[in-house]
Amino acid sequence: MAILAVNAGSSSLKFSVHVRGPQGMRAGVLVGAFTGLQPDGQPVLSWSYEGQKHEEVLLVAARQSLWLAALARLQTLLNASLHLPPIAAVAHRVVHGGTRFTSSVRVTDKVMEALEELISLAPLHQPANLAGIRAFAQAFAGVPQVACFDTAFHAHMPELHQRFALPEALHQQGMRRYGFHGLSYQFIMGQLQQHSDRAQGRVLMAHLGNGASVCAAVQGRSVATSMGYSALDGLMMGTRSGTLDPGVVLELMAQGWSHDRIESLLYKQSGLLGVSGLSADMRALHASNTPQAQLAVDLFVHRLVRESGAMVACMQGLDVLAFSGGIGEHDAVIRAQAVQQLHWLGLRLDEQANTQARGDAVVAIHAPDSAVPVWVVPTDEGRVAAQEAADLLNLS
Known part of the structure; x- marks a missing residue:
């Protein structure tokens, strides 16, 4: 079968x-x-x-x-x-x-x-x-x-982490935080639990790619995540803006922007592409020497660190950090910059292990004196989906 x-x-x-x-x-x-x-x-x-x-x-x-x-x-x-x-x-x-x-x-x-x-x-x-x-x-x-x-992994987050500060009628219409990348996070969590005893504690997972988010999980269950009602929220992404003051959207509407034009801006023209004016591909930005390309990379890391801090606060501590996704698995520079800016959590990288991690195996990249283990976990959403289908249909 x-x-x-x-x-x-x-x-x-x-x-x-x-x-x-x-x-x-x-x-x-x-x-x-x-x-x-x-x-x-x-x-x-x-x-x-x-x-x-x-x-x-x-x-x-x-x-x-x-x-x-x-x-x-x-x-x-x-x-x-x-x-x-x-x-x-x-x-x-x-x-x-x-x-x-x-x-x-x-x-x-x-x-x-x-x-x-x-x-x-x-x-x-x-x-x-x-x-x-x-x-x-x-x-x-x-x-x-x-x-x-992709929303299922986050479906049972605590109510406080699902709720927007909107009237109850809108909440009942479904305007709440859902979270995404759930198939990926489900796989990452399963892999971490096989490799680290600390994965039953407070885990911060960063799925970084053209779409990007972070997820806080305690005892294997999602308790908070950076994406919300849509896949626009949270981190800066390849072409998506990430978190944006709603006042910006209101101002664009006041200037006469249509729904479709705003949607295109937020989903397809922002993020790494919008800031750099060059590319949504992190590899192209690393290779460029333009100030805007460097700004895009720096802003990506800044947003990652900022959202990570929020996730750690929600869990009131951190026991494991894991990187995944196309950038998270393959970009040693982004991992190093993020960990350095999170050093106040006691994170320390093994520079050689970090450089050698290529996204082809689950690898620990933390130094011996790191207070928190740091892992690179290649994700496999297809395997999770296949397992879900087999279980649902009682296939063996």
């Missing part, structure tokens, strides 16, 4: 095939991604199987949808001589579950209708997630489709 885990974006499709072993769901035996699926894009398929990496330009017939071409190629790949078990379910990462979906659920027409109503809460991600579910339900007819939610 195998589970196909997918993460459908607006221009990309990540996938992985997972098989359950004696110790639970294994890392993907087949892992890959289609990129360039946007209109007029040049689709490329990259995948790896048993340590062998492959890349190919996707062949698309005249007038064929890029998405349909990608799904057809994926089916061919799964049916090739890769010795894979049959696919028993497709597990989809869905960004927002709202107040109704606090755990993974098998997709039905009613579930899809309810998820459609949440599009305004995650306009960059939710439409693509739902389009992916529809496409796979058609391509893999009869195979159960399971929605796994």
Whole structure:
């Protein structure tokens, strides 16, 4: 029995095939991604199987949808001589579950209708997630489709950490803090608990990538997180602003900015890209010698440190710090700068261990005299989604 885990974006499709072993769901035996699926894009398929990496330009017939071409190629790949078990379910990462979906659920027409109503809460991600579910339900007819939610890990945060200072009627409408990156945090927590006895205490996890957030967890459960009602809140991100005074939005409205223009500004034109005027890619900013690129990097670290302080305050202390995500796993400079600015917590890095951590294994990067252990934990949201689907459907 195998589970196909997918993460459908607006221009990309990540996938992985997972098989359950004696110790639970294994890392993907087949892992890959289609990129360039946007209109007029040049689709490329990259995948790896048993340590062998492959890349190919996707062949698309005249007038064929890029998405349909990608799904057809994926089916061919799964049916090739890769010795894979049959696919028993497709597990989809869905960004927002709202107040109704606090755990993974098998997709039905009613579930899809309810998820459609949440599009305004995650306009960059939710439409693509739902389009992916529809496409796979058609391509893999009869195979159960399971929605796994990024909000679920935070669903039981204390009420004080969920509540906005808004009237009760608006709270009842669902205007509250939800939190995101839950599949990632669920995986990171599981890995930390296998590697550190202190992970049952007060843990600060930083998922840093194009989307970025921090999460405070106590005894394995989320108690606070930087993202809130939408995936805009909290840290500065690749193209997203992070926390912003609502007065700025009101002023833009007074200047005549439309909803769509403001949405585009906050989701697609801000963050690292907006401040640097150069790129949303941290690697490009490190390579640049422009003052604005350096400002973008410094501001990213500043926001990380500021939000981390808030999380530590919510937990009233810190027992473990973990970095994950594309930046968190691979950027030794950002990790070093953040830890240095959090030195008042007793954090100390082993510089060599930090430099050598490449995001390919769970690695401790703290110095022997550090009061708090610091880890790099490569995340695997697909494995969590696959495990959720297998458990939900009672598959073995």
